[in-house]
Structures are given as C-alpha cells and as structure tokens.
Amino acid sequence: MPMSAGEIEALIRVALPDAHVRIEDLRGDGDHYAAYIVSESFRGLNRVKQHQMVYAALKGRMGNELHALALQTSVPE
Amino acid sequence: MDTPTYQRIKQEIDSSDVFLFMKGTPVFPQCGFSAAVVQVLSASGVKFKSMDVLQEPDIREGIKSFSDWPTIPQLYVKGEFVGGCDIVREMYEDGELAQVFSDNGIPATPMA
Numbered sequence: 001m002p003m004s005a006g007e008i009e010a011l012i013r014v015a016l017p018d019a020h021v022r023i024e025d026l027r028g029d030g031d032h033y034a035a036y037i038v039s040e041s042f043r044g045l046n047r048v049k050q051h052q053m054v055y056a057a058l059k060g061r062m063g064n065e066l067h068a069l070a071l072q073t074s075v076p077e
Numbered sequence: 078m079d080t081p082t083y084q085r086i087k088q089e090i091d092s093s094d095v096f097l098f099m100k101g102t103p104v105f106p107q108c109g110f111s112a113a114v115v116q117v118l119s120a121s122g123v124k125f126k127s128m129d130v131l132q133e134p135d136i137r138e139g140i141k142s143f144s145d146w147p148t149i150p151q152l153y154v155k156g157e158f159v160g161g162c163d164i165v166r167e168m169y170e171d172g173e174l175a176q177v178f179s180d181n182g183i184p185a186t187p188m189a
Contacts, residue, residue: 047164048146055147063147068110071163 002030003066008058015057016041026070034070043075082139089136090153093126094183098140099150100131107131110162111150117169118152122186123178155181 005023012021012035019039026032035054042050050073055062062069090096095118101107103115107129118125130137130149141147144158152159154177159165168174178185 047167048158048160051161051164052145060147063141072167 001065003033003061004030005033008033008035008066008069011059011061012037012054012057015053020076026068031066032068033066034072036072038074038076040076042073047073078139078142079135082135083143086136086139086143089126089128090156093124094155094181095123095125095178096153097125097127097150098130098136098153099127100129102129103127108149110148113162114150114152114165117165117174120188121169121174121178122188123183154178154183 005025009021009023012019016037016039018041019037022036024034024036026034037054041053045053051071054071054073058066058069097111097114097118099106099108099111099114101111103119106112106115115127128136130140137149140149140151144151146158146161148161150162152161152165159174159177160168165174168177175185175187
C-alpha cells in the first residue's frame with residue numbers, strides 16, 4: 001500500500017520536530033516522492049548520516065512501501 | 078545476515094577501488110537510479126566493477142544491513158560506502174565526487 005505525502009511528512013516530523021519539510025509527489029502514484037528537509041539536527045553530519053536519520057524516521061518503509069524518495073537534506077542558514 | 082553473505086559482500090567491495098551494487102548491468106540498467114549512478118561514473122571517467130543484485134537475492138538484502146542503507150544502488154570507493162543515487166549525483170554536481178577519487182588516488186579521465 002503506497003504512502004501519502006502527509007504520512008511521510010508526519011513520520012519525519014515525529015523524529016525531527018524542528019524540521020522544515022516539503023514533500024513533492026513526483027509521479028502522482030504514491031510511490032515516487034522527493035523530500036526537501038531542513039533541520040538543525042543535521043548540523044555536523046555528512047550526507048549519508050543525514051539521510052540515514054530520515055530513513056530511520058520512516059521506520060523501515062523506505063525501500064518497501066516507499067519505493068523511491070529523492071532526498072535533499074540541509075541545515076538552516 | 079549470515080556470515081557467508083557478509084564475507085561475500087566484503088570480498089566484492091574490496092575487489093575494486095570503485096564498486097557499485099546496482100539493479101541490472103551498466104549496459105542494461107534495470108532501474109533509473111542505478112542508471113543515473115552508472116552515468117555519473119562514466120562521466121567521471123573512472124573504472125568500476127558492479128554487481129547486479131537482481132541476480133543475487135541474498136546480497137540484495139544483505140547489503141542493506143551491511144551499510145545501514147535501505148535502497149539500491151549503493152556506491153563504494155576503497156571499501157567505504159559513499160552513497161546512493163541522490164548523494165552520488167549531488168557530490169558529482171558539487172565536484173566532491175572528483176575530489177573523493179583524487180584523494181584516493183583513483184585515476185579519473187572526466188569527459189569534457
């Protein structure tokens with residue numbers, strides 16, 4: 001059962017309460033999204049660690065119900 | 078993950094300076110993200126080895142816990158996990174990927 005943009009955003013917010021999150025539905029099929037996430041908790045972490053934090057927030061859905069999530073993570077300016 | 082799978086993954090990764098776990102092959106990629114990483118590596122002009130995880134179900138699953146990364150493709154340079162499609166593309170665009178290759182003494186003849 002594919003995920004909705006709202007579900008993805010909610011899960012990310014639980015793990016990263018301070019984050020600015022923007023989800024884009026790339027193909028309208030509930031399976032290909034892009035997520036742009038700005039959070040203080042990424043500061044000092046390399047990209048791999050930042051993305052791993054987001055995957056952890058998604059509690060195992062990444063690569064399962066959620067086939068594709070293009071991730072762009074950054075820290076607040 | 079059982080030890081033989083772990084050991085095979087380690088062996089594969091150490092068998093080439095640049096190693097890509099992907100879906101399909103560089104000539105016939107079976108997934109857009111895998112194809113994108115192959116393109117980046119070809120544009121970077123580096124030699125690399127790859128494995129089609131669609132033919133290796135144990136490795137396809139094992140590699141995810143090996144690097145705590147839930148998706149394929151996965152790029153390794155000198156045994157170190159570099160990233161999946163997003164990160165490799167971002168690094169390529171920032172010139173960081175070329176830096177990783179030169180830092181590791183990996184010959185790269187980028188296409189103009």
